[in-house]
Amino acid sequence: MYLRRGVIKPVKIIFTLLILCLLNGYAVAEKSVHASKELTLATTRWCPYTCFDERKEFGIVGIYIEKILSSHNIHLSVVSYPWSRALRLVQSKEVDGLLTATPAEAPDLLFSDSPIGSYQMCFYTVNSSSLRFDKSIDFGNNLLAVVQDYGYGEPLDSYIKKNKFITSISGSNVTDRLISLLIKGRVDVIVTDKLVVDYKIANHSIDANTIKRAGCLLENDFYLALRSTRENENLLEKINQELIQPENINYFKQLKVDISKE
Template sequence: MKTTVVFAFFLLIASTSLSAKIPSEITLATTNWPPYTSGSSPDKPGIVYEYITEILAKNGITLRIERYPWSRAIKMANDDNDIHGLLTAVYEEAPKLLFTRTPVMNYKVNFYTAIDNHWLYQDQRSLNSMPSPLCIILGYGYGSPIDEFIHDEANKTRLHILTGGNAQQRLVKMLEYKRVAVIIEDELVIESYTKKSTNIRFAGTLSDSPFYLAFNPNLNWSRDIVELLNQELAEPENLQRLQQLVSDYTSKQQ
């Protein structure tokens, strides 16, 4: 009995020490990616923005978000500065960062073309007949097989790569004005920018994939925050809250 009490005491000390390593405020970089990391008003800053802010607040941690063009956000998260990590990311985008094992949520990557273009993505072979140019955003990870297609030097002339701010909005405008033939983006993001537009059409789904939080591994508390988030993101209560947020944001797009 005495041994059990002593062991429990040391576990408590270890737990307290672990929590103490995580600062009371952390800063994550992101980009404008509605409705996930941004929204239509200050009181609706984005699904993931609200979700992670609430989770961290329950653990006494304040979340600060800074928005940049995506390629710059990735660079800043990798560098040793005041940016501690990324609010949303997939491994292919930032392989040097430390990722949560538990995903934040899923996103669905679709192809879109102009309304009078009848090309449809069905499988990898469809990429051979895909009209060009395909417009992508610098630094984005789209998943297989499109990532392999993008990095193939033979396809370089078939791509139009966007950099800088407001990339998603510009992506949609490029397609609406027929300056590009195909774009790829998450369906909720497209709905945020197109509303009831009839100028573009769905042209197939690439993937329904998870995304994660990621932290600079050089931070002495990065593994502690990742372990904390691994637990919190799997909690049924938090998952229920996430579904409420998704419903709230998507219903406003209808």
């Protein structure tokens, strides 16, 4: 077959452009596969679990989950809000999920199969008080203060729903504000996490002589929670595998010991 010379050059150009397009498409696809995904999780200030300063980064939970996600090329972004607002942000799809949560707090979300860790809520009074709460949580005429929308665990969650004689606060710095209400005599009992209070005492942000622990609830587990999407279901499968690895479990335990000493 005879081809005129003028036809050969356009054919070569078209062939070359086609090869370049294919190579470029492959490069874009390859880059997409290895591109880092960002996961944005909301939480509240709950140090040492979740902290937001240069020295503590994201707190023990944030550091732990950041390590797990980075092994899957996922960048963790943590944003801090008052707890009630953090819950609303997930519901409005403005964030991907919650860094720490319980099913009672956000029943519509997808939760990791294994807990990240556990927390223990305790009752606190002023040092001069004789109040004590063990198995019974009957507060009588004593005024209890709690944080709005917190999941404390049973039987306290049910008690809070049924009783109106309770002071409920929201917003920022809730632990400090609860303690302030207690010391000023505006409430008789507050409930907050044992490790959070111990951490504040160790860092001298609370005078240990002003308040005392007056009983505790059983420990409860907290989990990573994500919005219900197919992509998040797949991601949780990976996270579930990481959370049961002995080296990761030991890493978290050590983080808890190390950061609590600082």
